[in-house]
Amino acid sequence: MLTRKQHELICFIADRLNDTGVSPSFEEMKEALDLKSKSGVHRLISALEEREFIRRLPNRARALEVLKVPERGAAPKSAAASPTSASTTISSSAPLPAPANDVIEIPLHGRIAAGTPIEALEGASMLPVPAALLGSGEHYALEVAGDSMVEAGILDGDYALIRRTETARDGEIVVALIDDAEATLKYFRKEGAMIRLDPANRDYNPQRYRPDQVRVQGKLAGLLRRY
Structure with a gap:
């Protein structure tokens, strides 16, 4: 009942x-x-x-x-x-419609470093993503390269699902574009007059930049991992 x-x-x-x-x-x-x-x-x-x-x-x-x-x-x-x-x-003569595979495609923009910053590659490929992993807003994906975020559960080869935004709060994981040339995935923190990008791996050191050197391009919304 x-x-x-x-x-x-x-x-x-x-x-x-x-x-x-x-x-x-x-x-x-x-x-x-x-x-x-x-x-x-x-x-x-x-x-x-x-x-x-x-x-x-x-x-x-x-x-x-x-x-x-x-x-x-x-x-x-x-x-x-x-x-x-x-x-x-429900009888076989009048079945319900088969549930749709609720997947959407978002742009896949190359690889992003989870270690030393590397160039953020722009690409035209698309990545199918379960809609349940995404919230509101515009999203894109980046393939993670490196191991500096392993203690946050972000591994080399994962796909980082990023919600586009130009702002971030302390402690959020962001895509930071450095000197308009290189991008990296790190914890975002303000440290006095500087911006500090923190890894999640004790073998790596924080990176410090002037605010004019760093441009937030999005923050982590989810991860996809293939086995």
């Missing part, structure tokens, strides 16, 4: 899949159910999985498959509202 919120969520997901073929985002689920946080959505999704109402499709962002939907009568007021919860299994 389903709680009222579980009933509302499975109906919302099923309706969205019927309309668009794409699973709603966790943010959309949170707003639709008037929840305070996405953690509540995660709990509801897990509960619906356990009850075999939905299934998550592996290796596909935001991809949910509805296995059965409850009857569209009055939603239960609570888990104890009725001893059973009637449900209808």
